Amino acid sequence: MKNKLKKYFALTRLGIIETFQWRLALFVMILGNLLYLTLIYFLWKAIFSSAGNDVVNGMTFEMTMVYLVLATSLYGVVELYIVWEIGRNIQNGKIVLDLLRPIKYKHYVFWENSGVLVVNFLVTFIPTFVIVVIMTKGTIPLGWNLLYFILAFVFSIVINYNIDFIVGTICLYTESIWGINIMKQMIVALLSGATIPLAFFPEKFVAVVKYLPFKAIYDTPLTLLMTRNPGWQTVISKLGFSLFWMIAISAFSGFFWRISIKQVTVNGG
Amino acid sequence: MKNVTGNESGAAIKRRGLVFYTKIYFKIIAQDIKSKMSYRADFIISTIGIIATNIAGFIAFIIMFGKFPSINGWSYYEILFLYGFSLISITPTQCLLDNNWSLRRYVYDGDFVKYCFRPINVWFYYVSEVFDVKGLGQLVFGIGALVYAWIKLAIPVEFLLIMKIIVALVTASLFMMALQNAAAASCFWIQNSFWLLDISLKMKDYAKYPITIFNDVFRFIFTFILPVAFMAYYPSLVILRPDNVPVLTWLSPVLGVAAFYGSYKLWMKGASKYDGSGS
Numbered sequence: 001m002k003n004k005l006k007k008y009f010a011l012t013r014l015g016i017i018e019t020f021q022w023r024l025a026l027f028v029m030i031l032g033n034l035l036y037l038t039l040i041y042f043l044w045k046a047i048f049s050s051a052g053n054d055v056v057n058g059m060t061f062e063m064t065m066v067y068l069v070l071a072t073s074l075y076g077v078v079e080l081y082i083v084w085e086i087g088r089n090i091q092n093g094k095i096v097l098d099l100l101r102p103i104k105y106k107h108y109v110f111w112e113n114s115g116v117l118v119v120n121f122l123v124t125f126i127p128t129f130v131i132v133v134i135m136t137k138g139t140i141p142l143g144w145n146l147l148y149f150i151l152a153f154v155f156s157i158v159i160n161y162n163i164d165f166i167v168g169t170i171c172l173y174t175e176s177i178w179g180i181n182i183m184k185q186m187i188v189a190l191l192s193g194a195t196i197p198l199a200f201f202p203e204k205f206v207a208v209v210k211y212l213p214f215k216a217i218y219d220t221p222l223t224l225l226m227t228r229n230p231g232w233q234t235v236i237s238k239l240g241f242s243l244f245w246m247i248a249i250s251a252f253s254g255f256f257w258r259i260s261i262k263q264v265t266v267n268g269g
Numbered sequence: 270m271k272n273v274t275g276n277e278s279g280a281a282i283k284r285r286g287l288v289f290y291t292k293i294y295f296k297i298i299a300q301d302i303k304s305k306m307s308y309r310a311d312f313i314i315s316t317i318g319i320i321a322t323n324i325a326g327f328i329a330f331i332i333m334f335g336k337f338p339s340i341n342g343w344s345y346y347e348i349l350f351l352y353g354f355s356l357i358s359i360t361p362t363q364c365l366l367d368n369n370w371s372l373r374r375y376v377y378d379g380d381f382v383k384y385c386f387r388p389i390n391v392w393f394y395y396v397s398e399v400f401d402v403k404g405l406g407q408l409v410f411g412i413g414a415l416v417y418a419w420i421k422l423a424i425p426v427e428f429l430l431i432m433k434i435i436v437a438l439v440t441a442s443l444f445m446m447a448l449q450n451a452a453a454a455s456c457f458w459i460q461n462s463f464w465l466l467d468i469s470l471k472m473k474d475y476a477k478y479p480i481t482i483f484n485d486v487f488r489f490i491f492t493f494i495l496p497v498a499f500m501a502y503y504p505s506l507v508i509l510r511p512d513n514v515p516v517l518t519w520l521s522p523v524l525g526v527a528a529f530y531g532s533y534k535l536w537m538k539g540a541s542k543y544d545g546s547g548s
Contacts, residue, residue, distance in 0.1 A: 029464050038483075043333075050340045051337060178367075178370070180315070180318055182322055183317075196333060200333070
């Protein structure tokens, strides 16, 4: 067990070092996020001012902004461009080398990218969180909810990774990565509540969306983070939902990969 | 005798105008489309992908704007008009300049050198190699949204208005192509320019909202520094606000051509600087 973890963390460490090699990329990414936050700030401000009401769908402008700012920074952490990586490795044949490694391909890709995840979490999420807590003074309670958030966030990372891995596996059957990746990004961003809080969705739409795994990626961790003194039942049902989907989707992605890799031939190398 | 042939071939190179390049363009993309058609599963999945992406986009649009009759002085159908407009004007970038997404890799791996040895314009040869058919799916959604909004806004169907919207769409497309082209060209100078391209792609999402929602500072930035406002807002004012068209709208076709030419020059400068590093 200890050896196994050591092997994984070695990959994490490499990823961290590599990420700091790309300081410019990190800078551009932060700049891009700031631009996006500017857009959503003015957009939602316009929406709230035309609603003529301080509270729209049970959310104030401040709550909506806190939610969206944190969702955006979480998006920056969990979006690892896994589909691109798998798709490219299939196209150029590098995947053959990775399959020969003494580690499952699914685990290899995850741990290889975990360094980026750690750096992004420290460089984008933590500062954003601190700034939001200081600026909004009390919108985010500082108590047990932080722990629930961390748990839900770990589930969220695994669920998001497995969705990426499933979509990456589809790349074994197709030549294009772009179309599939854009589709995945749009669908996940919409159904997980990353771009619009689920509270704004029409009821009939939520009735379906609430059973899908996507909401465990952004909605669940952020709701747990922003709720003051949630009841035990709420916490357990929300975390249970995430846990269930984490196990289900991990099992499926592993299964899908195993049947797919047998049928596929890879060119190049 | 030799001299004469030399002169003749020199003249032949000079004569390579629009007709020559159009002919070559169709020859090159025919190859690309043929090779893509051989992957039928891929074509089907990509088409489903583009449809699903656009449906998700429309759902998000309806959730955000459907409940309110107007946002910031813009009616629901006017915002829908901008949305459709931006989808149409992104189409040329997506269909014609798709290969720019791979430029970074070609430069990094050293494979870019193959484009430098052809007796035709490097930029032309590079971008014509790939034609993204899927981009046309977006065009269908864009035209649908624009026509629907046009009808709902009760804008008359007149020849002059149709000409105006075509010029406006071409203008907006030029700005989008310029931004993507320049972002792609950055890979000649900096490594890992993927992020710049990614941001340039996201700018099209910013373009579909009226610039008036921003405060003065960001209105300035999105007009003069990042030309987001020219990607839908300013050009479409000729249709949406015909009585009150700002000077920038009239200038936008010229600025669009200038921006595109500038991005092309930047790309070519990068290509001429390229020294074939890599394996």
